[in-house]
Amino acid sequence: MRPIETRYARSGDARIAYQVVGQGSFDLVLVPGFISNLDLHWEDEGYSRLLRRLSAFSRLILFDKRGTGLSDRVDAHHLPSLETRMDDVRAVMDAAGSGRAALLGASEGAPMAMLFSATYPERTRALVLYGGYAHFHKWVMPPERLDAFIEMAETAWGTGATLPHFAPGRVDDSRFALWWGRFERLSASPTAAAALARMNAGIDVRSVLGAISAPTLLLHRRNDARVDPDASRFLAKKIPNARLVEVPGRDHPIWTGDVDRVADEIEEFLTGQRAVAEVERVLATLLVTRVYDTARLGDRMWSERSQRFQETWRLLVGRHGGRSAGTHGELIISRFDSPARALRCAAALRYAAQEIGMASAQGVHVGEIELRGPPVGLTARVTTQLAAHAGRGDILASRLVADLATGSGVHFTDAGHIALDELDEPLALVLAMSEQHLEPACHAKTRPAEPTALTARESEVVSLIADGKSNAAIAAELRLSEHTVKRHVANILLKLDLPSRAAAAAFSARHAGPDGP
Amino acid sequence: MLTKTQAVDGAAIKKAIEGRDGKMLSSFYTDDALVRVIDRNNPPSKPREIRGRAAITTFWDDICSRAMTHKVDTTIADGNSLAFTQACAYPDGTKVFAAAMLELNNGRIARQTVVQAWDE
Numbered sequence: 194m195r196p197i198e199t200r201y202a203r204s205g206d207a208r209i210a211y212q213v214v215g216q217g218s219f220d221l222v223l224v225p226g227f228i229s230n231l232d233l234h235w236e237d238e239g240y241s242r243l244l245r246r247l248s249a250f251s252r253l254i255l256f257d258k259r260g261t262g263l264s265d266r267v268d269a270h271h272l273p274s275l276e277t278r279m280d281d282v283r284a285v286m287d288a289a290g291s292g293r294a295a296l297l298g299a300s301e302g303a304p305m306a307m308l309f310s311a312t313y314p315e316r317t318r319a320l321v322l323y324g325g326y327a328h329f330h331k332w333v334m335p336p337e338r339l340d341a342f343i344e345m346a347e348t349a350w351g352t353g354a355t356l357p358h359f360a361p362g363r364v365d366d367s368r369f370a371l372w373w374g375r376f377e378r379l380s381a382s383p384t385a386a387a388a389l390a391r392m393n394a395g396i397d398v399r400s401v402l403g404a405i406s407a408p409t410l411l412l413h414r415r416n417d418a419r420v421d422p423d424a425s426r427f428l429a430k431k432i433p434n435a436r437l438v439e440v441p442g443r444d445h446p447i448w449t450g451d452v453d454r455v456a457d458e459i460e461e462f463l464t465g466q467r468a469v470a471e472v473e474r475v476l477a478t479l480l481v482t483r484v485y486d487t488a489r490l491g492d493r494m495w496s497e498r499s500q501r502f503q504e505t506w507r508l509l510v511g512r513h514g515g516r517s518a519g520t521h522g523e524l525i526i527s528r529f530d531s532p533a534r535a536l537r538c539a540a541a542l543r544y545a546a547q548e549i550g551m552a553s554a555q556g557v558h559v560g561e562i563e564l565r566g567p568p569v570g571l572t573a574r575v576t577t578q579l580a581a582h583a584g585r586g587d588i589l590a591s592r593l594v595a596d597l598a599t600g601s602g603v604h605f606t607d608a609g610h611i612a613l614d615e616l617d618e619p620l621a622l623v624l625a626m627s628e629q630h631l632e633p634a635c636h637a638k639t640r641p642a643e644p645t646a647l648t649a650r651e652s653e654v655v656s657l658i659a660d661g662k663s664n665a666a667i668a669a670e671l672r673l674s675e676h677t678v679k680r681h682v683a684n685i686l687l688k689l690d691l692p693s694r695a696a697a698a699a700f701s702a703r704h705a706g707p708d709g710p
Numbered sequence: 711m712l713t714k715t716q717a718v719d720g721a722a723i724k725k726a727i728e729g730r731d732g733k734m735l736s737s738f739y740t741d742d743a744l745v746r747v748i749d750r751n752n753p754p755s756k757p758r759e760i761r762g763r764a765a766i767t768t769f770w771d772d773i774c775s776r777a778m779t780h781k782v783d784t785t786i787a788d789g790n791s792l793a794f795t796q797a798c799a800y801p802d803g804t805k806v807f808a809a810a811m812l813e814l815n816n817g818r819i820a821r822q823t824v825v826q827a828w829d830e
């Protein structure tokens with residue numbers, strides 16, 4: 194497969210970057226929200242999943258609005274009107290040879306798509322509006338909050354500071370937070386971002402809603418953090434041929450949260466057929482790690498430690514041959530091919546949590562999960578409940594995990610049963626203990642003696658012993674009594690924990706330096 | 711449009727496809743016709759199926775709304791079977807090649823299987 198080509202459509206004086214992907218019999222134009230960058234989208238797991246799903250049943254046409262992403266920059270102080278930007282959609286469709294297309298308007302892209310649909314009904318096959326609205330101040334934010342948002346965008350643009358406003362559920366996902374910072378920087382300059390926000394605030398397309406004749410699907414997350422779900426309820430009342438589907442979730446960007454659910458709804462609406470469920474299932478071991486102690490640590494310290502722990506988690510999971518499968522608040526999910534690897538990783542994570550100063554409790558279970566996407570089925574729910582049931586520092590596993598890990602060297606003790614609503618019978622549990630080695634436990638060695646522990650006189654005596662001299666000869670050489678030499682030798686053997694004169698001689702030879710032992 | 715007595719043939723198909731005449735194309739099918747499309751996303755064990763004249767009309771309307779060129783090169787007729795190849799190009803240069811096998815019933819298309827490949 195050759196890389197996706199980025200082309201440029203001419204719209205007036207501006208060049209609009211666009212990509213075409215997929216081989217479906219009808220065209221689908223994705224009208225992006227606030228900011229976008231065609232190249233960067235493919236680097237995010239959720240975004241590329243959404244695009245792959247949509248392009249599996251359509252010829253998907255993607256573009257960056259003028260002033261954003263890969264399209265021409267415009268004078269940030271004189272940004273184009275909504276009408277001009279809507280006309281960019283037409284220019285891109287013309288360039289891609291699309292006479293008629295379904296439009297998917299996401300967030301700020303929704304008013305643009307509505308305007309297009311009302312203006313060019315003959316070119317609109319259908320309309321899908323995700324997290325959309327007709328009037329900014331009424332459903333996104335009132336003027337006073339907008340000023341604060343713009344000020345924040347101007348001072349902290351490019352750092353990912355806007356993430357909590359769009360996807361609060363992903364703030365703790367350090368990898369996504371970093372991506373979001375790049376997304377900001379590569380999608381718009383700080384001045385353009387502030388100007389775009391100001392311009393979007395002027396959006397009011399309520400008067401065109403009655404003129405939309407295309408069949409319309411409205412999708413909105415029930416607890417959307419950015420756009421009030423009432424915005425779509427209003428659209429459902431005003432657009433003649435519209436149907437509203439509210440989906441669970443609070444993160445606003447269309448490529449976050451349950452992307453498959455959104456793609457399923459769109460596919461069914463546009464093709465008349467529900468996507469065939471991807472029922473490829475595999476046997477896997479899931480590890481759910483619960484870290485806590487929030488109350489004891491305080492929010493700030495918790496947040497720092499939580500981030501550190503997540504970085505360590507990704508590292509350790511990779512090192513144990515697993516895959517990080519997502520985080521949900523205090524719950525961290527990893528996936529492994531073998532129970533022994535999951536258990537060893539759990540032990541390493543327990544140690545890491547201790548080092549960082551957090552409490553951990555973990556659950557391990559084995560079962561079938563779907564090959565693609567985050568683990569969400571019964572196996573995931575059981576594992577999560579085991580983690581909830583586990584005590585501080587515990588690695589609580591189902592008996593099945595222990596049976597499969599036989600011979601791995603991991604040791605288990607019986608931990609009774611747990612009754613779970615979803616299971617007919619109580620689940621037998623074990624606690625994973627530290628690894629049991631076949632060789633006897635080694636006692637910690639005493640700290641090896643250092644030559645510096647000896648006095649200057651004792652060092653002289655050791656040197657002479659190493660020369661093979663007797664106590665009498667040493668006494669004569671050092672002008673000491675033989676009794677004193679004997680006492681020195683006894684002290685030396687005691688200090689160095691050595692059994693004999695010969696051993697002391699060998700020690701001296703080992704430690705001899707330019708200044709003697 | 712076809713009259714009841716006029717049978718679909720290679721020349722009619724060539725004219726409708728190259729002229730991007732969706733209405734004409736959909737009139738070639740029986741009411742309960744089945745079009746199967748096999749391509750990268752729709753493998754042979756699970757081809758995309760478009761059933762009935764309404765769905766087939768939408769299918770051809772979508773295809774014909776695209777500002778692209780179609781060229782029907784070869785048509786072969788053998789009793790109630792008809793086959794043709796089709797070379798298409800988008801304005802950006804992307805090429806698509808398709809081969810279609812059709813079964814006719816009373817002069818109309820009852821069943822069609824299209825195998826297509828795209829530049830990618």
